[in-house]
Amino acid sequence: QQQVKQSPQSLIVQKGGISIINCAYENTAFDYFPWYQQFPGKGPALLIAIRPDVSEKKEGRFTISFNKSAKQFSLHIMDSQPGDSATYFCAASTSYGKLTFGQGTILTVHP
Amino acid sequence: DTAVSQTPKYLVTQMGNDKSIKCEQNLGHDTMYWYKQDSKKFLKIMFSYNNKELIINETVPNRFSPKSPDKAHLNLHINSLELGDSAVYFCASSLHLDRDRLNIQYFGAGTRLSVL
Numbered sequence: 001q002q003q004v005k006q007s008p009q010s011l012i013v014q015k016g017g018i019s020i021i022n023c024a025y026e027n028t029a030f031d032y033f034p035w036y037q038q039f040p041g042k043g044p045a046l047l048i049a050i051r052p053d054v055s056e057k058k059e060g061r062f063t064i065s066f067n068k069s070a071k072q073f074s075l076h077i078m079d080s081q082p083g084d085s086a087t088y089f090c091a092a093s094t095s096y097g098k099l100t101f102g103q104g105t106i107l108t109v110h111p
Numbered sequence: 112d113t114a115v116s117q118t119p120k121y122l123v124t125q126m127g128n129d130k131s132i133k134c135e136q137n138l139g140h141d142t143m144y145w146y147k148q149d150s151k152k153f154l155k156i157m158f159s160y161n162n163k164e165l166i167i168n169e170t171v172p173n174r175f176s177p178k179s180p181d182k183a184h185l186n187l188h189i190n191s192l193e194l195g196d197s198a199v200y201f202c203a204s205s206l207h208l209d210r211d212r213l214n215i216q217y218f219g220a221g222t223r224l225s226v227l
Contacts, residue, residue, distance in 0.1 A: 033215060043115070043201050043218030044154070087152055097142065097207055097214040099169055101154040 002029050004092050006102025013109050021105045023090035026071065030092035034099070035064065035075050037084040039086045047088070048075070080109045114138050115219040117202050123225045124192055131188045133221045134202030142166075142207040143185035144216065145177060146214050148199040160185055192226045199223050 006023045023033075034049035049074065050057045050064040057064045061098045063076040077084055090102040114162040115136045124130055136143060145162070158168035160179040174190045185202060203216040 010217055034215070038152075038220075041220070043203070043220050045218065049215070057133075090153060093214050097205070098156060098159070098215065099216060104152045104154070106152075 001048070003100050004090060004102045006019075006090050007103060008105060009103065010106040011108070012056050013080045013107065014107055015080065015082060015111050017080050017109075019080045019084070019107055019109070020074060021088055021090070022072065022074045023092075023102050024070075024072045025092050026090070027094070027100075028071070029094050030100075032093040033064070033066065034072050034091050034093070036089040036101075037092060038089065038104075044089060077107075080107075082109045085109050115202055115204055115217050115218075117200075117219040117222050119222060120220065121223050121225075123227065125227055126192055126194060128192050129188070129190045130192060130224070131225075132200055132202075133188055134185045134187070134219060136183055136202075136204040136217070138204055138217060140204040140206050140217075141182055143179065143182075144203040144205075145187050146183065146201040146203060146218075148201060148221070150198070154201070158185075158187075189224075193227050194226050197224055197226045208218075 004025050035047045036044035037047045038044040041062045048059050048062045052068050061078045085108050087103045091099045093099045118133050118192050142161045144159045157171050158177040163179045176188045179185045199221045201221045202219040205216040
């Protein structure tokens with residue numbers, strides 16, 4: 001049972017373009033939604049996170065949009081750069097701390 | 112200094128062997144985790160310890176046994192290794208629900224286990 005569904009599996013974007021990755025969740029008990037970035041040979045690293053009491057959070061070129069009623073959230077990467085090429089994971093957590101990850105999106109930004 | 116360090120980075124072994132992976136964190140966190148990342152890059156939690164107490168124990172074969180000697184260490188011992196155990200295993204740590212009730216997890220670089 002996949003509680004967090006992520007799409008697309010892979011994404012190719014030109015430098016300067018906008019990358020959009022979407023996630024949907026089922027468990028309404030989730031109350032924390034982080035995005036992790038993973039480069040080859042490295043562990044995932046927290047990129048940005050949001051709580052369900054806000055609809056949007058922006059940090060630099062990265063923005064999370066959150067739609068509580070639709071149980072969906074998305075990551076937008078503005079002005080995508082080749083250095084952003086990585087695998088991105090959305091995740092959701094309940095109050096006792098268990099993270100459930102989406103399937104991951106491999107982002108490739110062409111120069 | 113590496114915040115969450117795992118050893119070894121690579122582990123190649125034969126089916127049926129027993130092996131251990133070690134993890135140490137120097138962030139002062141009280142909660143540590145083991146995740147398995149399969150060949151399709153799917154990340155799934157296996158175990159979590161808070162202050163040396165097991166708090167998350169997902170459906171994992173009992174050949175996998177975590178051990179936490181103290182808050183800064185969480186080791187993973189695997190008995191009778193099988194081909195399907197081949198994966199990347201990640202250790203992570205966090206403050207269990209910090210004052211903002213967040214669970215920011217910091218991951219190690221992973222241990223790539225190959226069972227032949």
